[in-house]
Structure formats: structure tokens, C-alpha cells
Amino acid sequence: MLWRSTSSYMPGHNLVPVTLFPEALFYGSSLISRVYQGRLPPTLAPTQPQMSLIHATWINILPFPRMRENLIQWENSFSHSEFIADLVGDLVDTRRFFSSPASQVPNEVPQSTVVLQAADDEVTSNRNGLIIWGEPERAESWEATPGFLRKWMWVVEGCKELIESTNRWRRVRGEEPIVLSTH
Numbered sequence: 795m796l797w798r799s800t801s802s803y804m805p806g807h808n809l810v811p812v813t814l815f816p817e818a819l820f821y822g823s824s825l826i827s828r829v830y831q832g833r834l835p836p837t838l839a840p841t842q843p844q845m846s847l848i849h850a851t852w853i854n855i856l857p858f859p860r861m862r863e864n865l866i867q868w869e870n871s872f873s874h875s876e877f878i879a880d881l882v883g884d885l886v887d888t889r890r891f892f893s894s895p896a897s898q899v900p901n902e903v904p905q906s907t908v909v910l911q912a913a914d915d916e917v918t919s920n921r922n923g924l925i926i927w928g929e930p931e932r933a934e935s936w937e938a939t940p941g942f943l944r945k946w947m948w949v950v951e952g953c954k955e956l957i958e959s960t961n962r963w964r965r966v967r968g969e970e971p972i973v974l975s976t977h
Contacts, residue, residue, distance in 0.1 A: 824851040835931040843867070850874060857933050860952040868948070877949070880923045880942060927963060937963040943972060 928935030
């Protein structure tokens with residue numbers, strides 16, 4: 795077990811260890827109360843919001859601390875089912891996730907980064923998500939498709955390691971890099 799979750803909505807009260815089954819990685823809510831040092835990759839080390847705010851459990855599997863923080867901050871403002879469908883396709887039953895009204899970008903989200911250049915290519919043209927080319931706990935294994943970035947830019951706000959990794963994979967294929975602009 796990599797972390798302990800609480801079954802309580804009051805941090806610090808009634809801490810109960812929970813065994814994590816594969817479906818628990820996506821469904822339910824969590825609050826990380828303690829991390830077993832040395833057994834967790836640095837990219838998955840919990841952030842302060844993960845340890846202080848109850849949040850959707852699926853957020854914990856992403857190896858980008860800033861992305862996890864963005865998702866937790868705006869958790870009640872976007873459709874989890876739509877995000878998960880874009881993230882993993884039909885690998886999980888998205889009917890079990892929170893669905894908000896049709897808007898992908900919550901009105902309250904201050905979006906300061908926009909996609910300037912993100913041409914679809916042979917590999918990413920029919921995908922709208924994140925591609926994992928290696929070990930999932932390693933940030934450099936991940937690639938964001940242009941469609942994902944156009945749709946979910948607020949989620950990757952501040953995740954420079956994802957953009958760097960994405961452009962590295964694109965260079966390997968001889969594709970143009972994705973260019974973002976901060977305004």
C-alpha cells in the first residue's frame with residue numbers, strides 16, 4: 795500500500811487504513827493522511843492539497859503535482875466523467891464520476907496560458923488525451939495530445955514537465971513542438 799486514505803470528512807479524526815483495489819484508483823474520494831517514505835516515486839508524492847482536502851481518488855494517479863493541485867482546486871467545476879473519458883477512453887465506466895454541466899473550462903478558472911501552436915499529427919490526430927509511452931510514474935513518459943491541450947489547458951496550467959515531455963516525444967517523430975503562450 796502506497797498511502798493511507800481516511801474514511802472521515804474531518805482530517806485527523808477516525809483514521810482508518812483502506813486497502814486500495816484497482817477500481818479504487820478511480821472511484822471514490824480520498825484524503826492522504828500519511829505517506830510511507832521510500833516507497834513512492836517523487837512524482838507521486840502528495841501535495842499539500844492532497845493531504846488537506848478531500849478529493850476524487852483518481853487524481854492521485856497523475857505524476858504531475860501541479861496538475862493534481864489544479865484538479866483539486868476546481869474539482870466541483872468540471873465534468874469528471876468527461877475528463878476521465880478523454881484521459882483513458884472507455885477503460886473505466888465514466889457513469890460513476892461527477893458530471894457537471896457541459897462546460898469544460900470552469901468560468902472561475904483564471905486561464906493564463908493558451909495553446910498557440912499544436913498541430914495534430916499521425917499519432918495524435920485521432921486521440922484526445924494523454925499518451926503514456928513508458929513507466930506511468932515517470933513524467934517523461936507522458937505526452938499530451940493537441941486536442942487534450944486545447945480542451946483542458948487549465949488542467950495543465952503550470953505543468954511545464956508535461957509540455958517538455960510532450961515536445962520530446964513529438965521531436966522523436968519529427969513533429970513540430972507545441973507552443974504555449976502565457977498572457
